Amino acid sequence: MAHETQKAIARQSLLLKSLPEHQIDKLLSHAIWRRYDRGETIFLQEEEAKAVHVVLAGWVKLFRMAPTGAEAVVSVFTRGESFGEAVALRNVPYPVSAEAVSACEIMHFPSPLLLSLMREDPEIGVSILASTFTHLHSLVAQLEQLKAQTGAQRVAEFLLNLSDKVSGGCEVELPYDKMLIAGRLGMKPESLSRAFSRLKPVGVKINRNHAEIADIQRLRDYAESDSSEK
Amino acid sequence: MAHETQKAIARQSLLLKSLPEHQIDKLLSHAIWRRYDRGETIFLQEEEAKAVHVVLAGWVKLFRMAPTGAEAVVSVFTRGESFGEAVALRNVPYPVSAEAVSACEIMHFPSPLLLSLMREDPEIGVSILASTFTHLHSLVAQLEQLKAQTGAQRVAEFLLNLSDKVSGGCEVELPYDKMLIAGRLGMKPESLSRAFSRLKPVGVKINRNHAEIADIQRLRDYAESDSSEK
DNA sequence: GCCACAACTTGACAATTGTCATGTCATCGC
DNA sequence: GCGATGACATGACAATTGTCAAGTTGTGGC
Structure with missing residues (x-):
């Protein structure tokens, strides 16, 4: 996939789209881009979060392993969606594991970068809260579905x-x-x-x-x- | 309940406890305090969020009404816990309803105040993200329980x-x-x-x-x- | 092209859960 | 104290879902 196309997709993501141009550029210039094969692990539950992730292509599943070994799929993300926001900014371990369920292209934004930009411009905090809220909302919707x-x-x-x-x-x-x-x-x-x-x-x-x-x-x-x- | 006791409880809440003293004071001085009777509605699903809520005493349930009429309890909060963070800062409607399940004392922080303080000090954004993350985490844990x-x-x-x-x-x-x-x-x-x-x-x-x-x-x-x- | 494997589908059976009905018990108003 | 009410327990039954066991069908490797 062409580099410019990737950036264009990232710009449209919920996480970035409401930010001012120069902040996006700064973030993009420090982002790490990686390709994942089907079945590859992106991070593991209990691992410490170091970045926020944006899916550029493919499908990613977030899941949790119960002590019994049973796997519970928490969410499935695709192009333009981001995950790990709330965790990355707090130096806490991931509550879930992430795995590529198809070949994937993913952009990683190092959390220290996000934190420093956030101190410059609190608007970034609002953007992060926005996508975190979207996840919160979708989890609530899932709970409703499962229960009702x-x-x-x-x-x-x-x-x-x-x-x-x-x-x-x-x-x-x-x-x-x-x-x-x-x-x-x-x-x-x-x-x-x-x-x-x-x-x-x-x-x-x-x-x-x-x-x-x-x-x-x-x-x-x-x-x-x-x-x-x- | 004595006014000072309420403030002490609010200070210990996850939302406020990591903030600098003067910010807490500012927030507390603008907070609205209210008592709710058992069964009283605190807010309704689809209503627009105007504040963040901290429980000082009693129990509050957040629940969702499915179109079928079935009720799904999403979470239950008590003393020191807060809810509505992610929603209040974005002028979006609540995805859930909140009801007092026992007599309750609740402190409300108007969201415009939070937003303006956040522009002064991005640290508040991190605090809000912290408690939002706690909710996210507890929802994920619930999903795992239900599924596995x-x-x-x-x-x-x-x-x-x-x-x-x-x-x-x-x-x-x-x-x-x-x-x-x-x-x-x-x-x-x-x-x-x-x-x-x-x-x-x-x-x-x-x-x-x-x-x-x-x-x-x-x-x-x-x-x-x-x-x-x- | 053939084989092996994984992704399904289907059926039979057991376990779990919801539904309905009934009964008990504590609380509250009078 | 008495009856009404709502919370809770329990049994019988039906519906749903998980489990196990076959069987089918693509897909990829060789």
Whole structure:
């Protein structure tokens, strides 16, 4: 990928986009760029945070290992999204591990640099808070889903988030492995399979990583319907 | 409660404790103090955030209403803890609602004040990020629990968090309603009852809001054991 | 092109959890 | 003190999900 393209993607990221031009340039000039292969570890839980990470291409999963060995996927990031903000500025260990789930290109901003820029211009603090808030919000949304929705409903919401259409039918591509989707939604791959087949009567056809939704609104109604009235 | 006691509690809060004396004084002098009755609403989901909140006494729950009407408890706060940091500084609507679950005393810091102090001293930004990170972390821990542990194991962890002992036996008080505990742990009250009885063989006796743990370590082993090997 | 492997799908079964119904117990107003 | 109410426990039943075991199907290596 061309160097300039990478910078352009980084500029559009939630973390940087609201910053003044000269701050972005300074950050970009000190950023470290790296390529990761599929399956490669980006950092490990308990490791001390030294940078904030912005995904330029590919997919990254954040996950936690329970003492039992069970893996819980916390979030999945792609192009333009950043992670590690809240941790990097506090010299505390990461609460999660990060792994490339596809080949990835990632930009790292060293945290001392961020801290010093922040002392010059508190606006950067607000930017960091902004993307941290986005994560907070998405975690809250996930908690709500896990606590208040059935498996099939969570899958329905996942599909809905892949499309930006408001009504009518559409086709979407599943962005990553079904195993990872299952993990992200807090279920086993077998349950995901069953959830997909339970969505057939609502007008969802799955073929490989390709999904056809007959009627977005019908799917949305299903996702928001009370589980007891089905 | 005496005014000075309130201020002392506020000073010890995660949000304020790492700030320089004069900043704390400035914040405290502009803070709004209020008492809430049990069941009273502090703010509603979708409402615009105007302040950061610090609990001085009592218990507050943050929860989300799913479109289906189901309620998902996101977190429960008590003395010294703060909430709403990430939202207040960005003029965005709250992603959750807040309600007093017991009689409460809460201090509110208007967000414009925080913003202006932050421009003077970026250290405040770091403090806010610190408490935001704590929430982020606790949400991540909750997600892990929900995804990777059984109901009884989540209850075991909840009990373990109530005690600061490392080994041996102990007695703890359940800090709030079993209904709320159930919600906080993502289950129905009935399931909580069953989870409690499933903990009997591990040395846990529940009587009203009083719990006896025969051996902390045994309970910890149970909480961390693989669910398949039971 | 063939083999091995991993990613699925499906079925049968067990365990867990939600739902509904019923019963007990403490608290509160009167 | 008495009845009403809400919190909680428990049993029966249904629905959901995890687990285990097959079987299918791409994909990549050779």
